[in-house]
Amino acid sequence: MAGPARHALIRRHGLGPLGAGIILAWLVVLAIGPRIAPYSFRAVDVLTRLQAPSADHYFGTDALGRDVFSRVLVGTRISLPSGFAVVLVAALFGTLYGSVAAYAGAKPEEAMMRVTDLFLSFPPLLLAMAIAAALGKGVGNTILAMAVVWWPKYARLARSLVLVQRSVEYVEAAHALGHGPVRTLVRHIVPNVMGPIVVLLTLDVGNSMITFAGLSFLGLGVVPPAPEWGAMVSDGQVLVEQWWVSTFPGLAIFTVVVGFNFLGDALRDWLDPRGRRA
Amino acid sequence: MKTVRLLVAFLVLAACASPVPAMAAAKTTLVLGVDISDTRTFDPARQFEYSPPITMRAAYETLVTMTPGDYVRVKPLLAKSWKLVDGGKAWQFQLREGVKFASGNPLTAEDVKFSFERLQNVKDQPADLTENLAAVEVVDPLTVKLVMVDKNQPLLNVLASITFAVVDSKTVQAQGGTSAKDAEKADKATAWLDAHSAGTGPYTLTSWVRNSEVVLERNKSYWRAPAAFERVVLRHSGDSAAQLLALRRSDIDAALNLTPDQLDGLAKEPSLRLVSGTSLDYMYMTLTGSAELNKALANRAARQAVAHAIDYDGIIKGLMGGHAIRPASFIPVGLGGSTEAFTREVGYRQDLAKAKKLLADAGVASGFTFKVSYGKASIAGTSYDLVAQKIQSDLARVGITAELDPLDQATLRTQYKEGKTQSVLTFWNPDAPDAYLWAQPAVGRVSKRVHWAVPKEVADLVTRAGGEADAAKQTALYREFQKILVDQANYVILIQPVYRVATSKAITGYALTAAGWQVDLYDVKPAK
C-alpha cells in the first residue's frame, strides 16, 4: 500500500487494530506456547550454556544452557496475566477510591487522601517481605503485595481528574435532570477522565512485569526455574557479551507494552463521548 | 523547540566540561574498583566484614603474616622471631626495632598489649578470635609474651588475621580509646578510627565516604621502602558490568568483582592481565539431620544420595568456568592436609547409580522432596540462584525433588542459625587461616544447626588434631575427620573459588591471598 494511502488508513482507524493484533498474538502464544516450545523450559545443560542464537536455539541459551525461545514462550503464561492483573487490580480499586473521594465532601476527601499518603510511605520491599512471611509465597500474594503499593497513584490521579469534571456544565445538567451521584459518576464523569488513567494503566503493565521479577529473590512471584520474563531480563543483566539472554524477554515485554498502549489509546477514543475530534 | 535545543546544548557543554582522566606519565594513584558496601567500620577491634581488610592490611600490620599460597607457616612481620616459652603455654615475640607508627610514635610491646587487650575488652564481634588468649605481658619494650588459655588450641596462625592489627596506643587513647576491662562501654575511638588509621602500615587511611570510596595515602614513616603509590583509592562499584566498563576505560586499575563470564571475555585483552588465587572460602550446602524438619533427610543414606547425585564437575566447569576447586568436606583445600587428590579419593562425586541405590537403602527408592533455602548473593560472580537451579535439575534425575526457597538475607541467616532449615546454600570464609577454625565449628555450632548429635569420639578427634604439633600426624587426624564428615553427609561442599581479578598492565605485583585481606597493596607497583 502506498505511503499516503497507508497514512490515511492509520489516520482513520488509529493504531488500535495493530495493538489488538499484538495482544491477540500473545494470547495465542499464551494458549499454545508450551506445546510448540522445542525444548523444556527447565532442561539444564551446562555444556551448552550461553550459546548465541542459532538454528538449534532461535534465541540462544542462557547461563544454565536452557533454550531462551522456549522459556519466553512458556513464560507468557506467567508474565502476561500476572503483570496485567497487578495493574488491573490497582487501577480498578484506585480509580474507584479516588473518584469517590473527589465526589464526597471536603472532610471525607481529606481523610481518604491522607490514607493514600500513608500507603505511599510504606517501603515497598519491606511490605513484600512481610506479605511473603505472613501470607506465604505464590503469585496471588505477589499480586496483592504489588497492588497495595500501586493503587495510591491511581487514586490520586482519578481524584484530580474527577475534581475538574465535578463542576463542569453537563454534570450540572445531569443533576438538573435528576440523575443520582452514582449515575452521574459512572455515565458522565468516568468516560471523561478515562484518558490519562488508561495511559497510566497501559504504561504500567511493562513496569509491573519488571517489578514482579524484582521480588523473586524474596521468594515472591514465581519460584525458579519458572521462566518469568522479568526474571530472565534481570538474570541476564550481568551478561554483557551474551546480549540475547535479556534482550529477547525484554523485547517480549516491550511488544506487550506497545500492544496494550495502542489498544489503550483506541479504548480512550472509543469512550470519548464527543467522538474523535476533527 | 527552543527549549529542547537549549537543553541539548547545555548537556553537550556539561559533558565536554567533565575532566577526562589523564593517563599520567608517572602513575601516582592506584585505583581499585571494588564493592565496599559491606563496610561498617575500620576499627580493628570491631571489624568483621569481607572487604575492609584490604584497606586495613594497607594501614595496619600484625606480628606475623602469611604469604600468598602458604597458609600453614606464618612469616615475620612486626615480630622478627618467636618461640614457645613457659612449657609451651605461651608464645614470646621479639619485635622489630626502629618501626614507627604513621604518627611518628615508635612501636613497642605496650602497643601490642594495648591492641590485643582492647580487642578483647571492647567485646565486639571479633573479640571471639582472642578466646585462646589468656594474657598479654610486656617483657621489655621490644618483647611481648602471649599466654594461651589452652596450649593445644591454635594461636600463632590466628595472629596473622588483620583483626590482630597493632595500633598506636598513644594516638588511640588520645582519641578516647581504652583497653581497660570496661572498654565495651568506655571506648570512644571508633568514630576516629573510621576516618583515620593509627598503624604501622605502608599507607594511612585518610578518608572514607560510605558507599563511595576509601582513600589511603603513603605513610612517610614506614619502616620498609616507601609504598609505590602516593595515594590508593578504593572506588565503590556495586555492579560488575559497570566495573568492567571502568576497567576498560582505565578509570580503575583493578576490578575485583567481575563474573567468570566477564573475566573470560577479557582474557585476550592486550592491556589487561588476569590475576588468580585459590581461596580458602567456599560455598556449601547443608542437609539437616532432624526428622521433624524432613523425615527423609534424617536418614544418612538419603543425605548421601543427595551428595552423590550432584554434578560437581558441571557446576565447577560449567558455571565457574573451571575456576574453582572442591574439598572433600568442611576443611578447605590448602589446609589440614586437604588436597584435590584427597577429594578425588574420598570426596563425593556424581554417581547416579550409587545415588539410586542409597535411596533404596534409605527406604525412599522413588525419591523424596526437600526444601533448599538461599539468599540473593553471588560467590565469585556466580549466584546461589544459578547453583540451586543446577542442583535441582541434577537431583531430579534420581527422583529427588528440591524445592527452591529463595529468602531475603535476614530471614535466611536467622532461620539457618536457629537450625530451622532443611537445607541451605551458604558461604564460609575464614576468621583466620587455621584448619582448627573450620574443624571445630563443624562439630560445634554448625553441627547444631544441622541437628547432628556429634559423637564424643569425633569431637575428641578434632581437639586432638588441633593440639597436634607434628604436621604429618595432624594431617592424618584431619583427614580421618574429613572421612567421617563425608560419611555423615550433613555438609556438601560445592565450590571453593579460585578468585580472579582483572588488572591493568599499568600495574604489577598484584597477588591474591586467601588469608583474609585479599591483596597486600604494598606489593602493588606501577609497571615500568
Added chain:
Amino acid sequence: MRLRYVATRVVASVLMALAATLVVFLIAHTVPADPILAQLGDKASANAELVARFRARWALDRPLWEQYAIFVGRLAQGDLGESIASRRPVLVDIGQYAPATIELATLAALLTLLVGVPLGVLAAVKRDGWLDHGARLACLVGVSAPTFWLAFIVLALFYGGLQIAPSPGRLDAGAVPPPHVTGLFLLDSLLARDWPTFRSALAHMLLPAAVLAASTLGLITRTTRAAMLDVLGQDYVRVARAKGLTEGGVVRGHAVPNALLPVVTLGGLAYAELLAGTVLTETIFSWPGLGRYTYQSAIALDFPAIMGVTLLVAVIYLAMNFVVDVSYSWLDPRVTR
C-alpha cells in the same frame, strides 16, 4: 480560611507520618528474622552473651509496644535512634545519603518536565503527525525498558563507548568534595566558588538523571498528550476558537492550564518517588543515595533505619501532595474547596 486549611493539613500530616511509622513498625516485625543474627558473623552469632548484649542495645528484647514507645520518645527529641547496620545515628545516615538523592531527583524531575510537557503538548496539537508517533515510540521504549538495563546501556554507550561521560560516582576517584554545607555538591561548590568541582559534579549527575528521567518522561509526555486531547475537545475551547483566538492562543491560554492537572498530579508523585531513591540506578552509577539505604535496611531488617526512612518518605509524599493540591486551585479555579 486559607490558614486554617493549612494548619489542619499540617496537623493531619504529622499524625499520618507517625501512623506510617507505626504501621511499618508492625509490618517489619511480621518478618521472622532477627536483625542481630542477620548481621553478626558466623562465629559471633553462636556467642549467646554477645547476641543478648546486642539485642539489648537496640531494645529488641523488650515487648513491641515498649520498643515503639522508645522510638516515639526519641523522635520527640529529634533523635531517630541508631542504625543496627551502620551503628550510627539514623539521622546522620540519612543526612549523608539524602543530599545525593535530592540532587539527582531534582535534576531528573527538571529534565522530565522541560522535555516531557512541551513534547506532550506538541504531540496532542499535531495529533497523528510524525512527531506524535515518534514521541509515542520513544516513550514506550523509555517506559518498558527496565531501568537497570537502560542505565547500563546508557553507561556503556556514553561512558564506555563514546567516552564522553565521566565515571560512575558523584565525583572522580579521589576528588575532594566541596566544603560541607548542605551535602548537595552543586550548591556547596557554588557557595565555595569551586567551579571545577561544580562542573564535575554536574557532569557526573547527567547520565543517572537522564536514565531516571527516561522512565518518567514517557508517562508525563503521554499523560500531557491525553489530557490535552481531552481538553482540546471541550466546549470552552470551541468557544475560544469561535471568539477568534488563534490556535496558539487557545492552546496556551485555555487548554494547557487545564490539561496540567493530571500531569501535575503524576509529576508530583513521580518527583516524590525519585526523592525516595531508586536503588537500581544508584547501584549502577555508584550513587550513594537513599534508594540503596532503604533497600539495605529492609533486607537487613534494620528497624531504626527502616522507620527513619519511612518517616522521611512520609514527609516527602505528604509535602509533595500538599503542594500539588494547592496548585490545583491555582491552575483551575473551578477546583476550589
